[in-house]
Amino acid sequence: MSGQRLIEAVHLKKYFAKESGFLKKQTQYVKAVDDVSFYIDKKETLGLVGESGCGKSTTGRTLIRLYQPTEGSILYDGVDISHLSTTELMPYRKKMQMIFQDPYASLNARMTVADIIGEPLEIHNLMQGKEKAERIRELLETVGLRASHASRYPHEFSGGQRQRIGIARALAVNPEFIICDEPISALDVSIQAQVVNMLEDLQEQLGLTYLFIAHDLSMVRHISNRVGVMYLGSLVEIADRNELYNHPAHPYTQALLSSIPIADPELTKQKQSIVLEGDVPSPLNPPTGCKFRTRCRYAQQRCAEETPQLVEISPGHCGACHML
């Protein structure tokens, strides 16, 4: 699968300021994304996993400039897009689209399906009138809905169907890169498989590149070529999917993988589970050094003092831990 780089994040940081105290004089920073570097090749799917609040959605949103990065650069096809102005960014906006988690909140309830799917075409001045109607019909069929659905409103559809509308909207401008931000978490098990299969088919047909963000680790394993694991704003490990799932190197990845419930009682009995103690620390006040050390079984003095860097432990497999 190794091909051309499509998009690359280089030392990407996104801090959110939180003002507090008398007259809001104190400013604290939530380091939602803290020095994250990775790349995605063309036609590849990179999965991004982690617990809530680890910064995986912020990473995705910063990558397509829905948030202005605090530091670092984003290379799209070799061009640094991190400091482009809104107008300069327009052609890139057409290439990068997003599918959101909540199919109920991400569709405007007062717009018909045709308006929702047609909006990106209008914004980018791509099509008008008959041509646009034809394109909408085509998109609806691509995602497995009927052309007659175009005049309906979102509330007339089920969760799975709404997610299809969201996918049709993302596909409208013929993007190259799509960020799928928890696209199946709000759906029922039997519907999840329908949507995942469709995403795979579309990737095949249209040559799409995905960043697939999810907390369902078994689904990420299914859909991704490579998988990155995030913890409190840092990328702690990244590797090919089989390498990561079979030989997790970082203690956090090991614990995360061992806590996935497996729908197979025999396997569940066999697997040794590492149950982490405690909660994720507050991102306002993360631990010094390695952020995982407060919950880590192997934590040593050194972990509190030095921040581990992402190092390559085998070809394509990087981890950020002093033990490696």
Add this chain to the structure above:
Amino acid sequence: MSRKILEVDQLRTSFFTHLGEVQAIRGVSFCLNEGESIGIVGESGSGKSVTSLSIMRLLQHPGKVVGGEIRLHGENLLQYTPQQMRKVRGEKIAMIFQDPMTSMNPVYTIGNQIEEMILEHKNLTKQEARERAVEMLGMVGIPSPEQRLKNYPHEFSGGMRQRAMIAMALSCSPQILIADEPTTALDVTIQAQILRLIKKLNEEMNMSTILITHDLGVVADVCQRILVMYGGLIMEEGTRSQIFYHPRHPYTMGLLKSIPKASDQKQRLIPILGTPPDLLHPPAGCPFCSRCSFAMNICREKQPPYFKDADGHRVMCWLLSEEAPYVEAYEKQKGGVRA
């Protein structure tokens, strides 16, 4: 076989909406033995949560139990007065909910809420109730419980709130714990902590549990017996290994096939096509027939009865009838779904 503690018999619950009667549960029967842990799995709208609310008699208008019996130690709970029911809740049957934030009162401390529950049901002084609350919080693994009692729910993290909910539910040592999607709102590492806790309490306190979830992985870990619900009916009931390794109902098979397996090869998922039935107009036959690849004529016309075998495995599907034709694809799937 141990003693039956709770029996649900032909339970029917409907919601009387402006559009008409939505039949959320259409005749559900099962029993719970002492010290046993059963799981109810199903998709949203299959009736699993309504079943638990019906047992607790916590249904709100326009929901109403329209038929059947719920027997706790042989006594029908549906005939209890509200006062008698108050005694049952918490003391005999306790429940924990999906969202620990909305199921706690934000303006009272955690300690207040647990003590209130203890004082309501037990003849204890305030001091004793406080001691009991500390003990319970310690048992569910909350560090420094004496201090934590004085916190408000918003000062707890999601996982800790769910622990506090469990502490509250268990503070009067109920015989049955109903957990309705207890880990759905939590992260996987916290989910593992909570499930380990529920499992431990089930074993140590000999408490019966009903775990309601949509996640087959969760029931595989915790439950001994599993009920699969769909369209307001129990489609299949069996032990853990019967359901996971020898499923007989096409819906159960479909569910198991639609989740990704942990394998190195990329295999295509096999989804269940279509969408669940509209219970405002429930189908005359089997609720699953419109999505079932083995559907026969009779499936559309008549609701199948349960076909049971000797070891308690029961399935609501016409394919198990003696008169059913031999369907090779079905026979092939029966054993080897996980293979």
